[in-house]
Amino acid sequence: MEIVFLDPATYTSISDHAMRQDILKELFRSAYHEPVTKQAIADSLGIKYPQLVYQLNNHLRDFWVVVEEEKVRGTRMEYIGPANRNAVYLAIGAGGRVFVVDPLAGLFGAVQDVGLRCDSCSEGEAASCMESLSKGGLVLDLEDREVQTLERNSRTAPFRPLDMAAIAALRQMAAGEVCELTIPCETCHFLRRRNIITMDGSGKE
Numbered sequence: 001m002e003i004v005f006l007d008p009a010t011y012t013s014i015s016d017h018a019m020r021q022d023i024l025k026e027l028f029r030s031a032y033h034e035p036v037t038k039q040a041i042a043d044s045l046g047i048k049y050p051q052l053v054y055q056l057n058n059h060l061r062d063f064w065v066v067v068e069e070e071k072v073r074g075t076r077m078e079y080i081g082p083a084n085r086n087a088v089y090l091a092i093g094a095g096g097r098v099f100v101v102d103p104l105a106g107l108f109g110a111v112q113d114v115g116l117r118c119d120s121c122s123e124g125e126a127a128s129c130m131e132s133l134s135k136g137g138l139v140l141d142l143e144d145r146e147v148q149t150l151e152r153n154s155r156t157a158p159f160r161p162l163d164m165a166a167i168a169a170l171r172q173m174a175a176g177e178v179c180e181l182t183i184p185c186e187t188c189h190f191l192r193r194r195n196i197i198t199m200d201g202s203g204k205e
Contacts, residue, residue, distance in 0.1 A: 001162075001188065003169040004087045006062070011091035011099050013059050014108060019047070021108050023055055027064060028082050028103035032196060035067035035079035056080075063103075088117070090166060096149045098166060104196065111153045111166075117190045118160035125189040129161040132187065138168055146170075 014020045026044055030036050042052040056064060067081045082103075089101040098111045105117035118126055134140055142150075142159075146167050150156075155163050191197045 001086050001088055001165070002084060003162075003165050004084060004089050005169065005173070006089045006091040006099075006101060008091050008093065010062060011089075011101060014101055015099065017059075019051075020055055020059055021103075021106075023052065023060060024063060024101070024103040025106055027080070028085065031081040032085050032104070035081040037077060037079055041080075088162065088165075090169070092170075096152050098149075098153050104194070105190070111155070116160060116162040118162045120193070121160070121189045123158065126158070126160050129188070130164070133161055133164060138164060140164060142167065 014024070022045055023041065026041050030041065030044065038052055038056065039049055042049045045052070063083055064080050065083045066078045068079045070077045070079070088105075091099040091101075093099060093110075099109065100107050100111050100114065100116060102108075102117055105120075107114045107117065118129070121129075130140065147157075149167065149170070150159060150163055188197065
Protein backbone atom coordinates (compact mmCIF):
# COMPACT_ATOMS: atom_id res chain seq x y z
CA MET A 1 0.00 0.00 0.00
CA GLU A 2 1.01 3.60 -0.46
CA ILE A 3 -0.19 6.71 1.30
CA VAL A 4 -0.92 9.43 -1.24
CA PHE A 5 -2.03 12.92 -0.24
CA LEU A 6 -5.01 14.45 -2.02
CA ASP A 7 -5.63 18.11 -2.67
CA PRO A 8 -8.48 19.13 -0.32
CA ALA A 9 -10.51 20.38 -3.29
CA THR A 10 -10.25 16.97 -4.95
CA TYR A 11 -11.31 15.28 -1.73
CA THR A 12 -14.29 17.62 -1.33
CA SER A 13 -15.48 16.89 -4.86
CA ILE A 14 -15.69 13.19 -3.97
CA SER A 15 -16.69 13.17 -0.32
CA ASP A 16 -20.38 13.87 -0.81
CA HIS A 17 -20.88 12.61 -4.37
CA ALA A 18 -22.23 9.05 -4.49
CA MET A 19 -21.71 8.53 -8.23
CA ARG A 20 -18.03 9.48 -8.09
CA GLN A 21 -17.51 7.16 -5.15
CA ASP A 22 -19.23 4.33 -7.02
CA ILE A 23 -17.06 4.94 -10.08
CA LEU A 24 -13.88 4.80 -7.99
CA LYS A 25 -14.96 1.63 -6.22
CA GLU A 26 -15.79 -0.09 -9.51
CA LEU A 27 -12.58 1.14 -11.18
CA PHE A 28 -10.37 -0.24 -8.41
CA ARG A 29 -12.39 -3.46 -8.12
CA SER A 30 -12.69 -4.35 -11.79
CA ALA A 31 -9.34 -3.03 -13.00
CA TYR A 32 -7.07 -3.96 -10.08
CA HIS A 33 -5.42 -6.82 -11.98
CA GLU A 34 -6.02 -5.85 -15.61
CA PRO A 35 -7.43 -2.81 -17.39
CA VAL A 36 -11.05 -2.48 -18.45
CA THR A 37 -12.92 -0.28 -20.89
CA LYS A 38 -14.84 2.76 -19.78
CA GLN A 39 -17.93 1.20 -21.32
CA ALA A 40 -17.53 -1.85 -19.09
CA ILE A 41 -17.46 0.36 -16.00
CA ALA A 42 -20.51 2.30 -17.19
CA ASP A 43 -22.41 -0.93 -17.87
CA SER A 44 -21.49 -2.36 -14.48
CA LEU A 45 -22.78 0.76 -12.72
CA GLY A 46 -25.86 1.12 -14.90
CA ILE A 47 -25.00 4.66 -15.99
CA LYS A 48 -24.65 6.22 -19.41
CA TYR A 49 -21.24 6.26 -21.05
CA PRO A 50 -21.16 10.10 -21.42
CA GLN A 51 -21.92 10.42 -17.70
CA LEU A 52 -18.97 8.22 -16.83
CA VAL A 53 -16.57 9.99 -19.19
CA TYR A 54 -17.59 13.39 -17.81
CA GLN A 55 -16.90 12.30 -14.23
CA LEU A 56 -13.60 10.61 -15.12
CA ASN A 57 -12.29 13.57 -17.07
CA ASN A 58 -13.53 16.42 -14.91
CA HIS A 59 -13.51 15.16 -11.34
CA LEU A 60 -11.57 11.88 -11.09
CA ARG A 61 -8.59 12.51 -13.36
CA ASP A 62 -6.06 11.95 -10.59
CA PHE A 63 -7.23 8.37 -10.04
CA TRP A 64 -6.94 6.63 -13.42
CA VAL A 65 -4.64 6.18 -16.41
CA VAL A 66 -4.94 4.76 -19.90
CA VAL A 67 -3.11 1.42 -19.81
CA GLU A 68 -3.55 0.38 -23.42
CA GLU A 69 -5.49 1.26 -26.55
CA GLU A 70 -7.11 -0.77 -29.27
CA LYS A 71 -8.50 0.25 -32.65
CA VAL A 72 -12.03 -1.03 -33.18
CA ARG A 73 -13.80 -0.26 -36.46
CA GLY A 74 -11.73 2.82 -37.03
CA THR A 75 -12.19 4.20 -33.51
CA ARG A 76 -9.88 4.07 -30.53
CA MET A 77 -10.94 2.04 -27.49
CA GLU A 78 -9.13 2.85 -24.27
CA TYR A 79 -8.48 0.36 -21.50
CA ILE A 80 -8.03 2.11 -18.18
CA GLY A 81 -6.89 1.19 -14.69
CA PRO A 82 -6.16 2.86 -11.34
CA ALA A 83 -3.29 5.37 -11.41
CA ASN A 84 -2.02 3.59 -8.28
CA ARG A 85 -3.93 0.45 -7.43
CA ASN A 86 -2.33 0.22 -3.98
CA ALA A 87 -3.04 3.81 -2.92
CA VAL A 88 -4.89 4.93 0.17
CA TYR A 89 -5.57 8.63 -0.31
CA LEU A 90 -5.51 11.09 2.58
CA ALA A 91 -6.39 14.76 2.85
CA ILE A 92 -5.50 16.97 5.81
CA GLY A 93 -7.99 19.50 7.11
CA ALA A 94 -8.09 22.18 9.77
CA GLY A 95 -7.01 21.13 13.25
CA GLY A 96 -5.19 18.10 11.94
CA ARG A 97 -8.34 16.28 10.88
CA VAL A 98 -7.58 13.46 8.45
CA PHE A 99 -9.91 12.47 5.62
CA VAL A 100 -9.64 9.25 3.63
CA VAL A 101 -10.50 8.09 0.12
CA ASP A 102 -9.97 4.33 -0.05
CA PRO A 103 -11.83 2.90 -3.07
CA LEU A 104 -10.88 -0.74 -2.39
CA ALA A 105 -12.27 -0.52 1.13
CA GLY A 106 -15.20 1.69 0.14
CA LEU A 107 -14.18 4.34 2.68
CA PHE A 108 -14.84 8.01 1.95
CA GLY A 109 -14.90 10.61 4.71
CA ALA A 110 -13.36 11.79 7.94
CA VAL A 111 -11.23 9.07 9.50
CA GLN A 112 -12.92 9.67 12.84
CA ASP A 113 -16.24 8.74 11.21
CA VAL A 114 -15.40 6.02 8.66
CA GLY A 115 -12.19 4.56 10.08
CA LEU A 116 -9.42 2.89 8.08
CA ARG A 117 -9.24 -0.44 6.25
CA CYS A 118 -7.03 -1.90 9.00
CA ASP A 119 -9.98 -1.68 11.40
CA SER A 120 -11.46 -4.78 9.77
CA CYS A 121 -8.39 -6.83 10.76
CA SER A 122 -8.01 -8.67 14.04
CA GLU A 123 -5.51 -7.46 16.62
CA GLY A 124 -3.23 -10.37 15.72
CA GLU A 125 -3.37 -9.56 12.01
CA ALA A 126 -2.64 -5.90 12.70
CA ALA A 127 0.24 -6.83 15.01
CA SER A 128 1.87 -8.99 12.33
CA CYS A 129 1.70 -6.12 9.85
CA MET A 130 3.16 -3.73 12.44
CA GLU A 131 6.05 -6.15 12.91
CA SER A 132 6.57 -6.17 9.14
CA LEU A 133 6.62 -2.36 9.09
CA SER A 134 9.13 -2.28 11.91
CA LYS A 135 11.43 -4.69 10.09
CA GLY A 136 11.11 -2.46 7.03
CA GLY A 137 12.57 0.45 8.97
CA LEU A 138 9.43 2.38 9.93
CA VAL A 139 9.88 4.10 13.30
CA LEU A 140 6.92 3.02 15.42
CA ASP A 141 7.69 5.18 18.45
CA LEU A 142 5.31 8.15 18.50
CA GLU A 143 5.91 11.58 19.95
CA ASP A 144 3.21 13.06 22.17
CA ARG A 145 2.03 15.43 19.43
CA GLU A 146 1.71 12.52 17.01
CA VAL A 147 -0.40 10.56 19.49
CA GLN A 148 -2.53 13.68 19.92
CA THR A 149 -2.99 13.92 16.15
CA LEU A 150 -4.30 10.36 16.06
CA GLU A 151 -6.50 10.91 19.09
CA ARG A 152 -8.02 14.02 17.49
CA ASN A 153 -9.13 11.68 14.73
CA SER A 154 -10.64 9.20 17.22
CA ARG A 155 -7.79 6.73 16.78
CA THR A 156 -6.81 4.93 19.95
CA ALA A 157 -4.02 2.57 20.97
CA PRO A 158 -3.10 -0.05 20.03
CA PHE A 159 -2.63 1.78 16.76
CA ARG A 160 -3.02 0.06 13.41
CA PRO A 161 -0.61 -0.09 10.44
CA LEU A 162 -2.40 2.68 8.54
CA ASP A 163 -2.35 4.90 11.63
CA MET A 164 1.43 4.58 11.60
CA ALA A 165 1.55 5.07 7.84
CA ALA A 166 -0.42 8.30 8.12
CA ILE A 167 1.93 9.61 10.82
CA ALA A 168 5.00 8.61 8.79
CA ALA A 169 3.63 10.41 5.75
CA LEU A 170 2.92 13.50 7.84
CA ARG A 171 6.52 13.38 9.09
CA GLN A 172 7.73 13.37 5.49
CA MET A 173 5.47 16.29 4.65
CA ALA A 174 6.76 18.30 7.62
CA ALA A 175 10.32 17.60 6.52
CA GLY A 176 9.56 18.89 3.03
CA GLU A 177 10.10 15.46 1.52
CA VAL A 178 8.02 13.66 -1.06
CA CYS A 179 5.01 12.26 0.74
CA GLU A 180 5.20 8.67 -0.35
CA LEU A 181 5.32 5.69 1.95
CA THR A 182 5.24 2.13 0.75
CA ILE A 183 3.83 -0.66 2.88
CA PRO A 184 4.35 -4.28 1.73
CA CYS A 185 1.00 -5.66 0.60
CA GLU A 186 1.91 -9.27 -0.21
CA THR A 187 0.65 -10.43 3.18
CA CYS A 188 -2.02 -7.76 3.71
CA HIS A 189 -4.87 -9.50 5.53
CA PHE A 190 -7.42 -6.99 4.20
CA LEU A 191 -6.49 -7.70 0.58
CA ARG A 192 -6.40 -11.45 1.17
CA ARG A 193 -9.78 -11.38 2.87
CA ARG A 194 -11.25 -9.58 -0.14
CA ASN A 195 -9.63 -12.17 -2.45
CA ILE A 196 -7.72 -9.32 -4.12
CA ILE A 197 -4.43 -11.13 -3.55
CA THR A 198 -3.64 -14.69 -2.51
CA MET A 199 -1.04 -15.78 0.02
CA ASP A 200 1.50 -16.58 -2.67
CA GLY A 201 0.24 -13.99 -5.16
CA SER A 202 -0.44 -16.68 -7.78
CA GLY A 203 -2.90 -15.59 -10.38
CA LYS A 204 -3.35 -12.24 -8.67
CA GLU A 205 -0.22 -10.25 -9.46
